[in-house]
Amino acid sequence: MNQRLKGVMNWLAEKQIDMAFVQTKANVFYLSKFYTEPHERLVGIVIFPTSEPILICPNMEKPQAKAAGWEYEIISYSDSENPWHLLEQRLKKQHSSVNTIAIEKEHISYTRANALLSIYPEGNLVSVEEKLYSLRLIKDDGELAILKQAAKLADYGVEVGVNAIKAGKCEMDVLALIEYELKKKGIREMSFSTMVLTGAKSADPHGNPGLTEIKRGDFVLFDLGVVLDGYCSDITRTVAFQDISEKQREIYQTVLGAQLQALSVCKIGTRIGDIDLAARNYINDAGYGDYFPHRIGHGLGIEVHEFPSMSENNNDLLQEGAVFTVEPGIYVPNIGGVRIEDDIVITKDGFESLTSFPKELIIV
Numbered sequence: 001m002n003q004r005l006k007g008v009m010n011w012l013a014e015k016q017i018d019m020a021f022v023q024t025k026a027n028v029f030y031l032s033k034f035y036t037e038p039h040e041r042l043v044g045i046v047i048f049p050t051s052e053p054i055l056i057c058p059n060m061e062k063p064q065a066k067a068a069g070w071e072y073e074i075i076s077y078s079d080s081e082n083p084w085h086l087l088e089q090r091l092k093k094q095h096s097s098v099n100t101i102a103i104e105k106e107h108i109s110y111t112r113a114n115a116l117l118s119i120y121p122e123g124n125l126v127s128v129e130e131k132l133y134s135l136r137l138i139k140d141d142g143e144l145a146i147l148k149q150a151a152k153l154a155d156y157g158v159e160v161g162v163n164a165i166k167a168g169k170c171e172m173d174v175l176a177l178i179e180y181e182l183k184k185k186g187i188r189e190m191s192f193s194t195m196v197l198t199g200a201k202s203a204d205p206h207g208n209p210g211l212t213e214i215k216r217g218d219f220v221l222f223d224l225g226v227v228l229d230g231y232c233s234d235i236t237r238t239v240a241f242q243d244i245s246e247k248q249r250e251i252y253q254t255v256l257g258a259q260l261q262a263l264s265v266c267k268i269g270t271r272i273g274d275i276d277l278a279a280r281n282y283i284n285d286a287g288y289g290d291y292f293p294h295r296i297g298h299g300l301g302i303e304v305h306e307f308p309s310m311s312e313n314n315n316d317l318l319q320e321g322a323v324f325t326v327e328p329g330i331y332v333p334n335i336g337g338v339r340i341e342d343d344i345v346i347t348k349d350g351f352e353s354l355t356s357f358p359k360e361l362i363i364v
Contacts, residue, residue, distance in 0.1 A: 008132070017102050022044060038058070053073075099124060160181045171211070199214075203331040221336075232302070266318065291331050294329065296312075310325070
């Protein structure tokens with residue numbers, strides 16, 4: 001049995017929890033290597049403290065689950081069958097009564113929680129998410145190898161985008177080329193909706209690309225990432241087109257300095273909040289504190305945003321093998337925005353940056 005499932009089983013035994021039901025795409029993949037998008041259909045893993053786990057999935061997904069390496073029992077169902085009824089029949093054969101069920105409290109629907117309780121009306125629901133977050137926080141060598149390759153593909157995406165900038169091109173022209181070139185390298189899915197934002201629109205941290213043309217003197221902000229073998233990358237770079245004002249140059253150099261300051265404290269034992277504060281204090285001292293509205297970053301792995309939240313009030317300490325983003329930004333209305341983001345892994349010697357596209361100011 002893999003160590004990830006064993007970790008949950010040992011936790012259930014320690015906490016005297018009768019079973020766990022895990023049903024999010026990310027956690028099912030983490031525990032089983034079965035990567036699927038079930039849409040509205042039920043896919044889940046039932047885990048017990050001392051007996052083998054059970055996977056439930058649609059009939060059409062069963063071959064994929066086996067191919068991914070799942071070697072335990074599978075309950076499969078057709079679209080005309082009620083999966084909860086099949087699950088109840090199977091569970092009641094082994095466990096006539098259950099007192100405590102661990103669930104993903106932040107991600108299970110009201111309907112599914114009630115379906116579980118209809119099987120075990122006396123059951124008390126508790127959270128399994130904190131345990132899964134702690135397991136997923138530290139990446140093993142296999143995960144790191146995938147994340148490094150995903151980061152290289154993100155670097156390539158930015159390279160394609162920067163090379164595509166020309167007078168008369170609009171945001172969507174450049175975005176389409178980025179995704180086309182990545183698909184030619186085998187990427188089926190982006191980590192999130194790719195962003196190419198130009199001019200004043202770059203001052204919107206989560207803006208929506210459109211048909212806005214790139215003009216002389218514009219900042220052009222790229223934020224993109226790929227999903228590779230179930231793992232995500234995430235990079236942001238900002239360049240200028242043909243010319244730049246002194247104000248824009250000052251904003252850019254302030255963001256770059258803030259990122260370098262934050263990276264300088266990335267090492268084992270650092271309080272996570274101090275990474276945010278290192279960048280935030282730098283930006284505040286430069287007079288742009290009001291224009292840095294978000295945290296310094298987020299955990300990265302199977303999901304593009306996962307544990308931990310890299311906010312100034314996070315008192316957790318960095319551990320070797322943790323992967324996260326460092327992405328300060330300054331966004332000034334009517335002038336534009338700059339964000340510089342890298343994917344970082346904590347090592348015994350400090351940190352390693354998985355993304356490597358140049359971040360010194362580029363004027364295209």
